[in-house]
Amino acid sequence: MTKITAAGLVIKEQSIGESDKLITVLTAQYGLVRAFSRGAKKTKSKKLAATSLMAYGDFTFVKTKDAYTVEDAMVKEVFFELREDIEKMALAQYFCQLANEFCEEEYESDEILRLFLNALWLLKSGKKPAGFIKAVVEFRLMSLSGYMPALLACDTCGTYESEYMYFSAESGKIYCDNCISSGQGYCLGAAVIQAMRYVALSDFEKIFSFTMASDSLKRFCEVTEMYLLHKTERNFSTLDFYKTVRG
Numbered sequence: 716m717t718k719i720t721a722a723g724l725v726i727k728e729q730s731i732g733e734s735d736k737l738i739t740v741l742t743a744q745y746g747l748v749r750a751f752s753r754g755a756k757k758t759k760s761k762k763l764a765a766t767s768l769m770a771y772g773d774f775t776f777v778k779t780k781d782a783y784t785v786e787d788a789m790v791k792e793v794f795f796e797l798r799e800d801i802e803k804m805a806l807a808q809y810f811c812q813l814a815n816e817f818c819e820e821e822y823e824s825d826e827i828l829r830l831f832l833n834a835l836w837l838l839k840s841g842k843k844p845a846g847f848i849k850a851v852v853e854f855r856l857m858s859l860s861g862y863m864p865a866l867l868a869c870d871t872c873g874t875y876e877s878e879y880m881y882f883s884a885e886s887g888k889i890y891c892d893n894c895i896s897s898g899q900g901y902c903l904g905a906a907v908i909q910a911m912r913y914v915a916l917s918d919f920e921k922i923f924s925f926t927m928a929s930d931s932l933k934r935f936c937e938v939t940e941m942y943l944l945h946k947t948e949r950n951f952s953t954l955d956f957y958k959t960v961r962g
């Protein structure tokens with residue numbers, strides 16, 4: 716029997732029978748931990764809030780054979796305000812599905828956990844538009860997960876900046892006007908290229924601290940989602956739902 720303690724964010728909860736749950740928790744040190752929580756659905760259980768979707772707390776897990784169980788869970792934050800706004804709630808659920816897709820068990824995930832926690836705080840606070848938060852999360856997550864694009868200069872001639880550059884989701888590279896073959900790449904203005912460089916390459920503390928004009932932001936949002944969907948080659952039910960409720 717092994718016992719581990721870790722702070723973590725619940726990114727998935729499934730009911731098991733009348734009173735138990737199976738939860739997936741994203742932790743910094745151990746990546747994803749899937750654990751049974753016995754009696755967690757009982758209204759008197761002190762584990763009820765701490766094992767709910769999007770709860771962040773301190774967990775003690777016990778491992779017997781191949782399965783973890785939640786021995787103790789102390790909630791720190793439940794992001795309750797997100798539940799009062801369907802657009803924010805839908806986006807937060809998409810973030811949970813992304814975490815489930817991109818993270819693994821037994822794999823240190825410190826920065827990805829911080830990325831999702833910061834995104835949920837920011838979403839809750841209303842200080843940034845939901846679409847902006849979504850785009851930053853998508854693009855930073857791709858950069859952290861082995862899909863760091865090569866954004867420093869045109870891949871063919873080395874031009875750093877031109878009025879328009881073209882981003883290829885296929886190669887993860889950018890090309891200038893002169894070097895792009897017709898029909899290839901996604902045409903982006905200088906402001907969008909700057910934002911992509913900033914989100915992929917800045918220190919973590921800074922990635923949400925910039926602003927964009929609304930037309931550039933729209934393009935930035937399109938390209939981050941397109942890149943993520945292209946590389947993962949799958950659909951996200953939570954993303955489809957978010958698109959039906961966003962303002």
Ligand SMILES: [Zn+2]
Nearest residue numbers: 869872891894
């Ligand atoms: Zn070029």
